[in-house]
Amino acid sequence: MTQQPAIPLYEEVVNGYHKLSASGGTKRESSDLRKARQTAFEKFREQGFPTIRNEDWKFTNITRFLKEEFTIEGLDAAIEGVPAPVVVADPVLVEKAVVPSLDCYQVVLVNGVWDGTIAGGSLPAGVELMTVAAARQDPALSAFFERSAEYGNHHFAALNAALFSDGLFLRVDAGVTADRPLHFIHTYSTSQNLLVQPRHVWVINRNAEISVIESVVSGGQGKIWVNGLTEIVVHTDARLSHTMIQTASAGVRLVQHTTVRQRKQSLYNNFTFTLPGAELVRNDLHARLEESHTESHLYGLYLTAGQQLVDNHTLVDHQKPNCQSNELYKGVLLEQSTGVFNGKVFVHKDAQKTNAFQQNNNLVISNKATIDSKPQLEIFADDVKCSHGSTVGQFSEDSLFYLRARGIGEETAKALMINAFAFDVTEKIKIPEVEVHINELISYHIPSAHA
Amino acid sequence: MLIIKNLHAEVEEKQILKGINLSVNAGEVHAIMGPNGSGKSSLASVLAGRENYQVTEGEVLFNGQNLLDMKPEVRAREGLFLAFQYPIEIPGVSNINFLKTALSEIRAHKNLPPMDAKEFLRLSREKQKLVEFDAQLVNRSLNEGFSGGEKKRNEIFQLAMLEPTLSILDETDSGLDIDALRIVSKGVNKLRSSNNAFIMITHYQRLLDYIVPDFVHVLYDGRIVKSGTKELALELEEKGYDWLKEEVHAKDAREKAAI
Numbered sequence: 001m002t003q004q005p006a007i008p009l010y011e012e013v014v015n016g017y018h019k020l021s022a023s024g025g026t027k028r029e030s031s032d033l034r035k036a037r038q039t040a041f042e043k044f045r046e047q048g049f050p051t052i053r054n055e056d057w058k059f060t061n062i063t064r065f066l067k068e069e070f071t072i073e074g075l076d077a078a079i080e081g082v083p084a085p086v087v088v089a090d091p092v093l094v095e096k097a098v099v100p101s102l103d104c105y106q107v108v109l110v111n112g113v114w115d116g117t118i119a120g121g122s123l124p125a126g127v128e129l130m131t132v133a134a135a136r137q138d139p140a141l142s143a144f145f146e147r148s149a150e151y152g153n154h155h156f157a158a159l160n161a162a163l164f165s166d167g168l169f170l171r172v173d174a175g176v177t178a179d180r181p182l183h184f185i186h187t188y189s190t191s192q193n194l195l196v197q198p199r200h201v202w203v204i205n206r207n208a209e210i211s212v213i214e215s216v217v218s219g220g221q222g223k224i225w226v227n228g229l230t231e232i233v234v235h236t237d238a239r240l241s242h243t244m245i246q247t248a249s250a251g252v253r254l255v256q257h258t259t260v261r262q263r264k265q266s267l268y269n270n271f272t273f274t275l276p277g278a279e280l281v282r283n284d285l286h287a288r289l290e291e292s293h294t295e296s297h298l299y300g301l302y303l304t305a306g307q308q309l310v311d312n313h314t315l316v317d318h319q320k321p322n323c324q325s326n327e328l329y330k331g332v333l334l335e336q337s338t339g340v341f342n343g344k345v346f347v348h349k350d351a352q353k354t355n356a357f358q359q360n361n362n363l364v365i366s367n368k369a370t371i372d373s374k375p376q377l378e379i380f381a382d383d384v385k386c387s388h389g390s391t392v393g394q395f396s397e398d399s400l401f402y403l404r405a406r407g408i409g410e411e412t413a414k415a416l417m418i419n420a421f422a423f424d425v426t427e428k429i430k431i432p433e434v435e436v437h438i439n440e441l442i443s444y445h446i447p448s449a450h451a
Numbered sequence: 452m453l454i455i456k457n458l459h460a461e462v463e464e465k466q467i468l469k470g471i472n473l474s475v476n477a478g479e480v481h482a483i484m485g486p487n488g489s490g491k492s493s494l495a496s497v498l499a500g501r502e503n504y505q506v507t508e509g510e511v512l513f514n515g516q517n518l519l520d521m522k523p524e525v526r527a528r529e530g531l532f533l534a535f536q537y538p539i540e541i542p543g544v545s546n547i548n549f550l551k552t553a554l555s556e557i558r559a560h561k562n563l564p565p566m567d568a569k570e571f572l573r574l575s576r577e578k579q580k581l582v583e584f585d586a587q588l589v590n591r592s593l594n595e596g597f598s599g600g601e602k603k604r605n606e607i608f609q610l611a612m613l614e615p616t617l618s619i620l621d622e623t624d625s626g627l628d629i630d631a632l633r634i635v636s637k638g639v640n641k642l643r644s645s646n647n648a649f650i651m652i653t654h655y656q657r658l659l660d661y662i663v664p665d666f667v668h669v670l671y672d673g674r675i676v677k678s679g680t681k682e683l684a685l686e687l688e689e690k691g692y693d694w695l696k697e698e699v700h701a702k703d704a705r706e707k708a709a710i
Contacts, residue, residue, distance in 0.1 A: 397502075402539040405499050406553040406609065407527035407560070416552065420543025420592075 007049060008069040009195065009225070016072045017041050017162055023079040030142040040161035043152045050155045059340045059372040060311045065253050065280050070195040070225050073111050078165040083133050086115040090219055093187040096247065097215035102433040104183040104213070111188055111224075112198035113166050126176030127210070132199050135169035144169070144201045144231065150259070151229070154284065157257040160229035164199035167228075174206040174235075181211035181241075181431060188252060189220035200230040204238040204266075211241040213434060218248040218278070230258040234266040236291070243271040243434060244283075247441065250306070252278040257286075264291040270298045271429060272312065273438055276305035276334070276445045285314045289351075292320040300329035301425045301438075303418075303445055304337035304369070311340035316358075318351040318381075325355070330425050331362040332418055333369035334446075344376040347384055354384040362392045363421050365414075415446045452477050452514060452648050453498075453617055459508035459673075460497045467493040469673035470509070475617065478645040482659055482684060483652045485670035486692045491652045492536060494670065495621040499533035500526050513617070527553075528560035532615035534606040536622040541593040546605070547575065549593050550612050557613060578611040582638035600631035607638045618642075619650045624658040636661030656688035671699055 020026060021041075026034055049066055050057040077084040087110045094108055106119040107129065114131050123129060135141040145164075151157035168184060188196060204210060218224060226248075234240050240260075248254055260268050274281050287296045296316065304310045316325045331339045341360045362371045375388040395417060403413035419426075422442055429435040453475040460468040467490050475481055485491050497504045498511065500523035511518040518526060541549075555565050566574070579586055584604050594602050603623055610618055620639070624632055639649065639662050651662060659667070659681060667683040668675045671692070676699050677683065687695075 396539075399539050399541050401501055401523060402535065402541070403544075403549070403553075404523040405527055405533050405535075406549070406613065407524050407557040408549075408553050409524050409556060410522070412552060412556065413524075416544050416549070417541070420541055423543030 007066045009066055010048060012070060012072060012195070013159060013163060014045065016075050020075065020079055020163065023081075025079040025081040028081060028137040030139060030146070032146045033136065033142050036146040037162050040151060040158045041163070044155060044158040044162055047155050047158070054155075056313060056342070059338075060282060060309060062253075062280060065225075068193055068223055070193045070223070072163065073194045073196040074113065074165045083131070084113045084166055086113065087111065089185075089187050090189055093189060093217045093219050094185055097185040097187070097217045097245075099183065099213065099433050099437045102181070102183065102431065102437075104181045106183045106185065107168070108185045108187060109168070109198070111190070111194065112186070112196045114168055120180070124176070124179055126173035126208075127178050127182075128171045128173075130169045132167040132169050132201065133165060135201070141169065144203070145199070147231070151257070154257060156227050156255045156282075157229050157284070160197045160199060160227050160257070164197050164229065167198040167200040169200070170202040170212070172204045172208040172210050172238075174208060176205075176208045178210040181213055184212065184214045186214065186216045188216070188218040188224045188226060188248065190222035190224055191220055192222045193224070194222060195225045195227065197227045197229070200228070202230070202232045202240075204232070204234045204240050206235045207237040208235070209239040211243075211431065213243040213245065213431075215245045216248045216254060218252045220251075223251045223253070225253045226255065228254075228256045230256070232258065232260040232268075234260060234262050234268050236264045236266060238263075239267040241269045241430065243429070244273065245438070245441075246272070246274045246278065246281055248278040250277060250279055253280040254278045255280075255282045257284040259286045259288065260296075261288045261290055262294040262296065265293045267295045268297070270296075271425075272298075272300040273441070274302040274304070274310050274312075275441050276303060276308060279306075279308060281308070281310045283312045285312070286317065287315065287325065288317045288319065289323045289325065290319050292322045294323045296323075296325045297428070298325070298327040298329075299425045299428050301331075301422050302329070302339055303332045303334070303422075303442055304339050305334040305445065306337060308337040309340075310337070311342075313340075313342045313344075315344045315346065316356060318345070318347040318354045318356060320348075320350060321352045321354070323351065323354055325357070327358040328425060329360045330422060331360070331371060332421060333362065333364045333366065333371055335366050336368045338369070339371040341371070341373045341390075342376065343374070343388065344378070345386060345388070347377075347379040347381050347386065349380040352381050352383045354381060354386065356384070356386040358388040360390045361421075363418070364392060364394055365418075415443055418442065418446055454512040455509070456511070457509035458494075458497070458506065458511060460493065460504050460506045462493065462504050466507075467504070467673055468497065471673070471675055473668065473675060475648045475650060477616070477648055479666065480643065480649045480651065480662065480664045482664035482667045483650060483670055484654070484656075484667060484684060484687060486696070487654075489670045490673045491670050492621055495533055495619045495650075495652055498526075498619060499523060499531065524556070525560075527613075527615075528557045530616035532610055532613060532618045534603075534610060534618065534620045534623050536625065538594050538602040538606055540595045540597070542595045544593045546589050546591055546593050550575070550609060553609075553613060575612065578608060581641055582607045582611050583634045584608040599626040600628065603627055603631065603635055604638075607635050611638065611642055616647050617650070618647065619652065621652045622654060623651070624653055624655065632658065632661060656684045659684045669695055671696060
């Protein structure tokens with residue numbers, strides 16, 4: 001058992017868990033869920049917070065982020081077994097996240113809690129949204145929260161599984177195609193240091209289709225540790241497009257674990273954009289291709305600045321034959337920032353006829369920036385097509401001179417080239433308003449004195 | 452328009468230009484010829500402001516201003532244009548956006564209001580026609596996947612769009628077949644006027660059949676060793692460069708002996 005008494009957050013969560021389990025706050029949950037919380041908590045307590053001695057955290061040293069004290073958001077309400085008090089979202093934060101001229105259903109959360117309102121009209125029939133606070137106490141839905149064993153080796157995911165209280169539960173009924181995208185705006189704001197652990201579950205049933213955009217924004221004086229866990233099931237023939245736009249500000253430590261389970265012939269498209277702001281971002285994105293003939297596309301773009309540490313860990317887990325996966329992550333590293341990309345592709349013995357492609361390209365703008373890129377292929381089937389590539393480069397002086405020789409100023413030329421570098425990823429976005437929004441965010445964040 | 456006085460330049464501490472003198476007036480077309488490695492492209496690079504070249508001596512005045520003090524983008528905005536020998540491919544930057552950005556920065560520099568989208572489109576169509584540039588290429592990524600000839604034509608299209616006063620064509624004819632050469636030359640001839648000037652750097656006399664120069668200069672070992680009219684180009688075509696090289700070496704030897 002690893003004791004980490006020196007870490008205030010460790011003590012806070014251990015004490016928090018004991019209070020929660022001793023209280024009646026979880027008594028309306030199924031016994032399986034309570035058992036799952038217990039298992040997850042024990043896993044977390046055994047492992048503690050990850051250090052660079054853990055292979056998956058080798059390049060991502062979070063020690064400096066663990067020095068502060070945090071209190072657990074919503075713990076008191078969870079202990080009481082009542083819904084967390086609803087806080088009105090800061091309109092300035094919401095405005096930051098809004099995608100201009102995008103026609104969508106807008107759902108705003110404050111520190112992981114949704115007040116039940118939707119802007120942009122009521123959801124179409126067959127698209128159901130509820131709070132996790134309600135869903136976890138519903139015997140029919142409880143099973144969706146009981147899979148904590150899966151997160152055993154993931155420190156933060158285990159912590160979330162032990163202590164989560166709220167988030168969004170989304171269900172799209174079989175055969176339903178949502179007419180407009182859903183936009184989940186996660187706002188985080190606090191005056192005192194806070195640990196927020198949102199848990200989201202999305203179930204996209206047979207032959208349903210939906211596009212979900214998530215934005216993460218923050219404000220306030222206090223520091224916020226967000227430890228999110230999202231579980232997605234994409235059933236047979238269903239199609240999900242999932243876009244994550246992380247634009248939280250400094251003071252935020254964002255750890256997001258997303259597991260997607262794909263059933264037969266399903267399609268999952270993920271776009272993950274991380275922009276300057278949050279000092280720590282760690283995304284774990286796991287695509288588990290549990291049945292045959294699935295298709296998955298993972299696109300990522302990280303533009304990092306300041307002292308930022310942005311780590312994308314992806315796993316594409318080919319379990320069955322005839323599945324296709326395609327992954328492209330691009331990084332632009334400014335100032336003293338650090339980027340980490342770890343792309344694991346696992347092809348099981350059964351997964352013959354797998355097509356798996358992976359590419360990670362990095363543009364290191366400043367000579368004080370760092371990137372660690374690690375493609376990791378483990379292939380146990382013999383009839384597969386898999387490829388991976390990783391590059392790290394700098395601005396091409398020739399390209400820069402060519403643009404300047406046409407009268408384009410150096411800064412504008414660099415901005416053009418960064419946009420061009422990102423283009424391979426941004427052009428894949430199928431919603432034009434989102435593509436424009438992302439390009440504007442990129443342009444906005446290209447500072448004039450970056451090197 | 453352009454006055455080059457005793458220009459010396461080096462790259463990586465190697466002396467490349469060893470005292471160039473040249474004056475170009477509005478309305479003139481100058482051809483600069485010379486064997487490989489004589490410094491032709493280096494001269495173009497120094498004039499355009501490529502940063503790995505160091506000017507060690509001499510000066511260059513462009514419309515009365517010190518050209519060498521200007522950043523590459525300022526030179527372009529002031530009306531200098533270099534058609535690259537090897538145009539760069541930049542995937543993800545669309546040709547048309549690139550030109551729009553360039554034109555708006557040039558106009559801002561000249562205190563002109565930005566061109567509206569409609570006017571820009573009209574101008575772009577007019578110039579495409581003028582230089583016979585394929586409309587489909589205009590919307591593609593800058594030079595990406597273009598053939599050698601398409602890249603060179605794109606240079607001339609950019610030249611037409613940006614309307615510089617002094618254009619330096621760095622071996623624009625190299626890698627062109629006869630048809631492409633004719634199209635490129637036709638474009639340049641249409642753009643010639645009494646207000647602008649051209650410096651054509653070329654290896655072969657061939658280009659000069661299509662674009663007839665007012666002056667021909669021969670560059671050898673970093674200096675202009677002979678200047679003349681278009682007849683000089685014909686003489687070079689016939690006799691090659693060796694006789695000139697010998698002349699230069701003989702002269703150098705005499706000068707050395709005199710010291």
